[in-house]
Amino acid sequence: MKRHFLSLLALVLAVACSPEKQPQPFSVIPMPNDVTLSEGSFNIAGALVTLDEKLDEASAKAVKGFVQTLKTVTGSSMNGKGGDGTVHFGLNPNLGVEEYYLQVRTDGVTVEASAFGGFFYAIQTLKQMLPAEVYGGEKVRADWLLPCVTILDAPRFDYRGIHMDPCRHFWSVEETKRYIDIAAVYKLNRLHWHLTEDQGWRMEIKKYPRLTEVGAWRNGTMVGRDWDSNDGIRYGGFYTQEELRDIVAYAAERNITIIPEVDLPGHMVAALAAYPELGCTGGPYEVWTRWGVAKDILCAGNEQIFTFLEDVLNEVMDIFPSEYIHIGGDECFNGDAEPDRPDPWDVCPKCRAKMRQLGIKPGPRAKHYLQNYVTARVQKIINDRGRKVIGWDEILEGDLAPGATIMSWRGTAGGIQAARKGFDVVMTPNSHMYIDYYQSREYDKEPLAIGGYIPVSRVYEYEPYEGMEPGTEDHILGVQANLWTEYIPTPEQLEYMLLPRLCALSEVQWCQAERKDFTRFDASLDHTFRMLDVMGYTYAKHMRGIIGMPGHEQPARSEEELEAFLKENPLR
Numbered sequence: 027m028k029r030h031f032l033s034l035l036a037l038v039l040a041v042a043c044s045p046e047k048q049p050q051p052f053s054v055i056p057m058p059n060d061v062t063l064s065e066g067s068f069n070i071a072g073a074l075v076t077l078d079e080k081l082d083e084a085s086a087k088a089v090k091g092f093v094q095t096l097k098t099v100t101g102s103s104m105n106g107k108g109g110d111g112t113v114h115f116g117l118n119p120n121l122g123v124e125e126y127y128l129q130v131r132t133d134g135v136t137v138e139a140s141a142f143g144g145f146f147y148a149i150q151t152l153k154q155m156l157p158a159e160v161y162g163g164e165k166v167r168a169d170w171l172l173p174c175v176t177i178l179d180a181p182r183f184d185y186r187g188i189h190m191d192p193c194r195h196f197w198s199v200e201e202t203k204r205y206i207d208i209a210a211v212y213k214l215n216r217l218h219w220h221l222t223e224d225q226g227w228r229m230e231i232k233k234y235p236r237l238t239e240v241g242a243w244r245n246g247t248m249v250g251r252d253w254d255s256n257d258g259i260r261y262g263g264f265y266t267q268e269e270l271r272d273i274v275a276y277a278a279e280r281n282i283t284i285i286p287e288v289d290l291p292g293h294m295v296a297a298l299a300a301y302p303e304l305g306c307t308g309g310p311y312e313v314w315t316r317w318g319v320a321k322d323i324l325c326a327g328n329e330q331i332f333t334f335l336e337d338v339l340n341e342v343m344d345i346f347p348s349e350y351i352h353i354g355g356d357e358c359f360n361g362d363a364e365p366d367r368p369d370p371w372d373v374c375p376k377c378r379a380k381m382r383q384l385g386i387k388p389g390p391r392a393k394h395y396l397q398n399y400v401t402a403r404v405q406k407i408i409n410d411r412g413r414k415v416i417g418w419d420e421i422l423e424g425d426l427a428p429g430a431t432i433m434s435w436r437g438t439a440g441g442i443q444a445a446r447k448g449f450d451v452v453m454t455p456n457s458h459m460y461i462d463y464y465q466s467r468e469y470d471k472e473p474l475a476i477g478g479y480i481p482v483s484r485v486y487e488y489e490p491y492e493g494m495e496p497g498t499e500d501h502i503l504g505v506q507a508n509l510w511t512e513y514i515p516t517p518e519q520l521e522y523m524l525l526p527r528l529c530a531l532s533e534v535q536w537c538q539a540e541r542k543d544f545t546r547f548d549a550s551l552d553h554t555f556r557m558l559d560v561m562g563y564t565y566a567k568h569m570r571g572i573i574g575m576p577g578h579e580q581p582a583r584s585e586e587e588l589e590a591f592l593k594e595n596p597l598r
């Protein structure tokens with residue numbers, strides 16, 4: 027009896043002393059640019075959500091989607107009978123297109139934006155302020171509290187990209203949508219979709235059916251780093267135009283524009299396998315089964331390639347409404363597979379005749395000027411439809427015509443030089459933004475990767491203006507990370523390489539430089555990891571001292587152990 031009395035007393039005291047329910051700590055990634063937290067909270071479960079009738083259709087749809095999510099996860103009808111008041115979404119034409127104002131008070135929430143982007147991002151911020159279960163799609167008992175806060179937020183950069191490579195390994199429509207979903211949570215607004223490669227052509231082109239009949243399939247894949255091996259498994263896949271349009275629309279509903287890439291004139295072996303007459307030698311060619319850089323590229327001296335490119339790009343522009351069309355342009359020369367073979371453009375009679383016709387002086391730079399000619403012809407095709415060209419930094423070599431935008435990947439030098447010459451730039455340097463590189467130095471515990479070492483902190487510390495000539499910064503449109511998939515065969519590994527480096531990327535893209543703080547970011551990852559768990563994403567846990575994919579996780583070595591390991595096994 028006495029024992030019972032004591033435990034009852036303990037229970038009464040515990041209830042009497044329990045602290046007020048608290049919202050979770052503010053851990054939004056990317057950190058909004060102007061945040062003032064105050065006392066108190068707002069219970070959103072059951073609140074009434076109202077929206078300005080002037081909201082455009084896409085914004086209204088996004089708000090209604092948010093209400094539906096809240097109904098599902100809270101189990102309430104969101105009709106004002108629960109909750110602490112009203113959540114109002116109103117139009118404020120004074121805000122920029124991706125800017126939003128958000129105020130949470132104890133008696134209500136006000137959201138303002140001028141356009142879809144702003145409303146969409148306000149919703150992303152609200153969701154991250156709630157318990158992670160808001161991402162789960164199931165009813166959950168939780169305290170659906172928002173902390174009282176005033177936020178005025180807008181991105182630092184207009185272009186906030188992530189790249190996806192379905193060519194080396196193919197990703198289904200559903201896998202692609204999951205990639206888009208998580209990019210949208212962290213407020214990215216561009217998906218650079220690398221759809222053509224030596225190892226596979228991935229989009230249906232009605233006028234050239236062999237591009238997918240032949241070019242989308244390879245006779246096996248090299249195993250590990252054994253360049254002469256082949257697993258003997260036919261591999262491939264492609265997206266129909268209907269699927270491409272579906273993905274474009276899906277991304278647009280998440281404020282993400284898809285920039286398609288047709289990589290030219292190099293990285294074209296899959297297309298050459300389908301249409302060998304487009305190459306300098308006439309083939310035969312085979313869709314590549316190994317990684318690396320091929321020697322065979324489109325023949326610049328053959329007028330047929332421009333008809334081909336115009337036809338292909340016209341279908342591409344019919345499908346993708348993006349202002350930018352990516353034309354690749356990387357690694358056209360010095361292919362590594364046949365080191366003793368000259369570059370085809372140096373020896374092809376048609377290419378040499380074209381160089382003479384264009385008045386290009388013979389010599390080692392001649393082929394770069396011939397590439398400029400190809401770029402300029404393609405630029406006209408794209409500009410004639412009111413679109414813009416973006417290409418890898420190699421297109422800057424020689425004498426690039428004005429109007430193209432440069433994607434700086436071989437470090438930052440190309441971007442800095444391009445901006446000095448007056449070209450717009452997207453920074454994606456392989457010093458910080460190649461997230462196919464290892465994320466720890468304990469590579470023996472990692473799935474095989476292409477090499478290198480870019481941990482979360484390295485992505486985070488990137489400052490896009492570093493090294494820029496003063497006055498040229500405005501040419502930097504933004505930042506992107508690239509995730510090539512030579513060594514990434516499964517969607518789980520894709521996500522493991524992406525997350526949480528994507529989160530670090532998002533702060534580089536969104537936050538003003540003075541708002542970045544790695545200690546605060548690191549603490550915020552606890553909430554992000556809960557969100558990713560709820561959504562079922564695979565993610566890397568290096569930031570918490572764990573290395574390796576699920577099922578292969580191991581603790582990190584001590585500093586001394588790591589030094590000893592690296593001495594014996596240097597990372598190449």
Ligand code: ACM
Pocket residue numbers: 356357418435
């Ligand atoms: C590239 O990584 N070849 C652009």
Ligand code: ZN
Pocket residue numbers: 305306324325326327328370371374375376377
């Ligand atoms: Zn040629």
